[in-house]
Amino acid sequence: MSAFATDAVGSLLGKVRQELVFWSKAEGAGWVFVFKNILAAFLAMWISMQLRLDQPRTAMMTAIIVMQPQTGLVLVKSIYRIGATIAGILAGLLLLALFAQEPVLYLLGLAVWVGLCTAGSAFYRNFKSYGCVLAGYSAAMMGQFSIPEPMAFFSIASTRLTEITLGILCAGVVSDVVFPRRLSDAITSNVQNRYAEFIAFVRASLSGTVGHAELDSMRLRLVGNVLSLESIRSNAVLEDPEVRNRDIRLRKLNSEFMAVTTTFNSFQQLLKRLNRQSSPAGRALNDLWASFGETVVTKGEIPANADAAHRAARRIAAFRSVIGRRVEELRKNITDDGDPHIMFDFATAVELLQRFLRELHAYMKTYATLPNAESEPNTPDDIDFAVRTDPVVAIMMGGRAFVGIMVVGWFWIASAWPYGTSALTFVAIASSILASAPDPSSSANKMFVGNLSGLAAALVYKFLVLPDMDGFTLLCASMMPFLMIGLYFRIRPAFADIGFGYTMFFLQTTNPSNTMQFNPVDFLNDGCGVLVGVAVAGCLYRVLMPTSGSWFKRRLARQLRHQVVMACFAPLAGLGSRFESGTRDVLHKQAAVPKIQNERDRTLLALMFSVMEIGRAVIHLRHDAGAHLLPQPLAEGVQECLSAMALFFRQPSATLHAAALDGVGRVIGTICREIESASPCACPQNVLNRMLTSLHLIRTALMDYDVLIAVTPHAPLTTFSGVTPHAA
Amino acid sequence: MPREFALLDALVPTLFLAFLASVIFQTVLDRIMGRCGVYRHVWHPPLFRLSVFVCIFGVCGLFVLR
Numbered sequence: 001m002s003a004f005a006t007d008a009v010g011s012l013l014g015k016v017r018q019e020l021v022f023w024s025k026a027e028g029a030g031w032v033f034v035f036k037n038i039l040a041a042f043l044a045m046w047i048s049m050q051l052r053l054d055q056p057r058t059a060m061m062t063a064i065i066v067m068q069p070q071t072g073l074v075l076v077k078s079i080y081r082i083g084a085t086i087a088g089i090l091a092g093l094l095l096l097a098l099f100a101q102e103p104v105l106y107l108l109g110l111a112v113w114v115g116l117c118t119a120g121s122a123f124y125r126n127f128k129s130y131g132c133v134l135a136g137y138s139a140a141m142m143g144q145f146s147i148p149e150p151m152a153f154f155s156i157a158s159t160r161l162t163e164i165t166l167g168i169l170c171a172g173v174v175s176d177v178v179f180p181r182r183l184s185d186a187i188t189s190n191v192q193n194r195y196a197e198f199i200a201f202v203r204a205s206l207s208g209t210v211g212h213a214e215l216d217s218m219r220l221r222l223v224g225n226v227l228s229l230e231s232i233r234s235n236a237v238l239e240d241p242e243v244r245n246r247d248i249r250l251r252k253l254n255s256e257f258m259a260v261t262t263t264f265n266s267f268q269q270l271l272k273r274l275n276r277q278s279s280p281a282g283r284a285l286n287d288l289w290a291s292f293g294e295t296v297v298t299k300g301e302i303p304a305n306a307d308a309a310h311r312a313a314r315r316i317a318a319f320r321s322v323i324g325r326r327v328e329e330l331r332k333n334i335t336d337d338g339d340p341h342i343m344f345d346f347a348t349a350v351e352l353l354q355r356f357l358r359e360l361h362a363y364m365k366t367y368a369t370l371p372n373a374e375s376e377p378n379t380p381d382d383i384d385f386a387v388r389t390d391p392v393v394a395i396m397m398g399g400r401a402f403v404g405i406m407v408v409g410w411f412w413i414a415s416a417w418p419y420g421t422s423a424l425t426f427v428a429i430a431s432s433i434l435a436s437a438p439d440p441s442s443s444a445n446k447m448f449v450g451n452l453s454g455l456a457a458a459l460v461y462k463f464l465v466l467p468d469m470d471g472f473t474l475l476c477a478s479m480m481p482f483l484m485i486g487l488y489f490r491i492r493p494a495f496a497d498i499g500f501g502y503t504m505f506f507l508q509t510t511n512p513s514n515t516m517q518f519n520p521v522d523f524l525n526d527g528c529g530v531l532v533g534v535a536v537a538g539c540l541y542r543v544l545m546p547t548s549g550s551w552f553k554r555r556l557a558r559q560l561r562h563q564v565v566m567a568c569f570a571p572l573a574g575l576g577s578r579f580e581s582g583t584r585d586v587l588h589k590q591a592a593v594p595k596i597q598n599e600r601d602r603t604l605l606a607l608m609f610s611v612m613e614i615g616r617a618v619i620h621l622r623h624d625a626g627a628h629l630l631p632q633p634l635a636e637g638v639q640e641c642l643s644a645m646a647l648f649f650r651q652p653s654a655t656l657h658a659a660a661l662d663g664v665g666r667v668i669g670t671i672c673r674e675i676e677s678a679s680p681c682a683c684p685q686n687v688l689n690r691m692l693t694s695l696h697l698i699r700t701a702l703m704d705y706d707v708l709i710a711v712t713p714h715a716p717l718t719t720f721s722g723v724t725p726h727a728a
Numbered sequence: 729m730p731r732e733f734a735l736l737d738a739l740v741p742t743l744f745l746a747f748l749a750s751v752i753f754q755t756v757l758d759r760i761m762g763r764c765g766v767y768r769h770v771w772h773p774p775l776f777r778l779s780v781f782v783c784i785f786g787v788c789g790l791f792v793l794r
Contacts, residue, residue, distance in 0.1 A: 079751065154738070158738075173778060176774040176777075176778070177772075177774050177775050177778050
C-alpha cells in the first residue's frame with residue numbers, strides 16, 4: 001500500500017518536474033526579464049529616495065524604457081545614452097534661459113528640438129536611435145517642471161539629469177549582472193535558426209506544394225534574420241570583447257548568406273520557367289537538383305556546431321566535384337533538342353547552380369570557423385552593412401512631432417490649461433518613441449489602451465492600496481503585482497505596446513516619493529493631460545502621411561529602384577555586400593507592415609525580389625567587365641547597356657524599358673559573335689560565358705511581368721506581347 | 729581634497745570626477761583583459777566586470793574623501 005503511494009507520489013513529482021522544465025523553456029526567459037525590470041526599477045527608486053531626489057518616478061520610468069530583453073548593456077553603451085540625455089537637458093536649459101518669458105518662442109524651440117530628435121530616431125538604428133529618443137524626451141521632461149517656476153530651472157535640470165542617469169545605470173547594471181542573456185548566445189541561435197529556415201525554404205520552394213503567400217513570408221523571415229544578426233552584431237561589438245574578435249567573420253557570414261539566398265532566388269525563378277515549358281532541359285535540371293537535395297538537404301542534419309558545419313561543407317565540396325561531370329552528360333543529351341533559347345536558359349541555370357553551390361560552400365566554411373577565437377590576419381575588410389533609411393520619411397516623422405507639440409502648445413496657451421505641461425511632455429515622449437516603431441499608428445492605438453488601463457490601475461493602487469502601506473519594503477511589495485501585469489504584457493510581442501503604455505502611465509501617475517501626496521483631483525487632471533498628449537501624437541500618426549498610405553509605398557518603390565542605379569554606377573569595392581544589405585534593409589521596412597494587404601503590396605514585394613536579382617547580375621557583370629581587358633566594341637556596349645538600365649530605373653517608362661532591353665540584347669549579340677569568331681582576344685572564354693549568364697538574367701528579370709506592373713503602373717503591356725508572363 | 733568644486737560656478741562633487749576617471753580606467757582595463765582572454769576563465773564575466781569597477785571606484789572614492 002505504502003509502496004503504491006510512494007510510486008504515485010514519485011510519478012506525480014516526475015510529471016510536475018517535466019511540466020516545470022517545459023514551462024521554464026517556454027516562459028522562463030520572459031519572466032526573468034519581468035523580474036529584472038522590476039529589480040532595476042526598484043533599485044532606481046531606492047537610490048533616488050536615499051539621495052532625496054524629488055522624482056523617483058523619472059528614474060524608474062527611464063530604467064524601464066531603457067531595459068531591453070536581449071541586449072545586455074554595459075557602461076560603454078550607457079555612456080552613449082547619458083551623453084544623449086545631457087544633450088537633451090542642455091537643449092532644454094538653453095530654451096528656458098532664452099525664452100522663459102516668451103511661451104510662443106519657447107514652444108517653437110521645443111517643437112523644433114523634439115522634431116529633430118524624432119527625425120533622428122527614425123533615421124538611425126539601434127542605440128543611436130535610442131539616444132535620439134532620450135535627447136528629445138529629456139528636453140521635454142525638463143520643460144514640464146521648469147515652466148511653472150523658471151527661477152529654479154538649474155536645480156531642476158541637474159536633478160532630472162541625475163534621475164535619468166540613475167535610471168540608465170540601474171538598468172545597465174541589472175541587465176548585465178542578473179541572469180544575463182549573452183549576445184553571443186543570441187548570435188549562435190540566430191545562425192542555427194537561419195540554416196534550418198533556409199533549408200526549409202529551399203525544400204518548400206522546390207516541392208511546389210507551398211502557396212505563394214507562404215513562400216513570400218518565408219523569404220521575409222530570412223530577410224528579418226539577416227537584419228537581426230546585423231543588429232545583434234553591432235550591439236555586441238560594443239560590449240563583448242569575444243565578439244569583437246570575431247567581428248569580421250560575422251559580417252562575412254551575413255554577407256555570404258545574402259549572396260546565397262539571392263542566387264537561389266534567381267535559380268528558382270529560372271527553373272520554374274523551364275519547368276513550365278516542359279523542356280528536356282528542365283527535366284534534366286530537376287534531376288540534378290534532386291541529387292543535390294539528397295546529398296545536402298536530407299542527409300544533412302542541421303549543423304548545430306562547427307564540426308557539423310565542417311562535415312556539411314565537405315559534403316557540398318564533394319557534390320561540387322561530381323556536378324561538373326553530370327552537367328556535361330546532360331548537356332550532350334539535350335543539345336539535339338536545338339532551341340537556342342532553351343539552351344541559353346539551361347546554361348544560365350547551370351551557371352547559377354554552380355554559383356549557388358560555391359557560395360553555400362563558402363558560407364558553410366565561414367560558419368565552421370566561426371567559433372575560432374583567433375582572427376585571420378589577411379581578410380580584407382570591405383564588408384559593409386549598408387542601412388537605407390529614406391531621409392524624407394525621417395523628416396516627415398520629425399515634422400509630425402513638431403506639429404503635435406505646436407497643436408498641444410497652442411491649446412495650452414489659448415486655454416490657460418493648468419495641466420498643459422503634462423500633455424506637452426507626453427506628446428513629445430510618445431512621438432519620439434513611436435517614430436522608431438515599425439508600424440507607428442497601430443502602436444499608438446495600443447499605447448493609448450495601455451495608458452487608460454494604467455490610469456485605472458494607478459487609481460486603485462494609489463488611493464485604495466498605498467495609504468495602508470508603511471515603509472519601503474511594503475511599498476515595493478504592493479507595487480510589484482501592478483508592475484508585473486504591465487511588464488508581462490510587454491514581453492508578448494502582440495501586446496508589447498499596451499504593456500509599455502500601462503507601465504509608463506502607472507508610474508507617472510502613482511508618483512512614488514519620500515513624501516507622498518494624495519490628491520485625487522490633481523491625479524485625475526494630470527492623468528487627463530497625459531492622455532490628451534498621447535492621443536494627439538497617435539492621431540497625428542494616423543492622419544499626417546500614415547506609413548500604410550500610398551505615399552510611403554511610392555517612396556519605398558523609388559528607393560528600391562535607386563538601388564539598381566547604385567549598382568550600375570557606384571564604385572565597385574565592396575559594392576556587392578552594400579547592395580545586398582541595403583536592399584534587404586528597405587525590404588524589411590515593408591515587411592514590418594503586418595500583412596500584404598492588396599495587389600499593390602504584392603507587386604511591390606515582387607519588385608523587390610526582381611531588383612535584387614537585377615542588381616546582383618549588374619554587379620557581377622561589372623566585376624567581370626572590369627577585371628579583364630575587353631575588346632573595344634564590347635566594353636562600349638556594356639557601358640551603354642548600364643546607362644540605359646540606370647536611366648530606366650531612375651525614371652521608368654515604356655520607352656526606356658524598351659531601350660534597356662535593347663541595350664542588353666545588343667551586348668548579348670556582341671558576346672555571341674565574339675565567342676563564335678574565337679578571336680584571340682585578351683579575355684578568356686569562361687569570363688565571356690559568365691557575362692552572358694549575367695546578361696541573360698538581367699534580360700529575363702527585365703521582361704518579368706511583375707517588374708513591368710510595379711515599375712510602370714500604366715504601361716501599355718501590349719508593347720511586350722512577345723513575352724510570356726512567367727511569374728504567376 | 730575638496731568635496732566639491734565649481735564648474736562654471738555650478739558646484740560639482742569631486743566624486744563625480746572620480747567616477748568618470750574610473751569609467752575610463754575600467755574601459756581600458758576591460759579591453760586589455762578581453763584581448764588577453766581573462767574572461768574565458770571567469771564564471772560570470774559581467775559580475776566580474778562590475779566588481780572590478782566597484783573596486784576601482786571605491787579606491788578612487790576613498791582617495792578623494794580622505
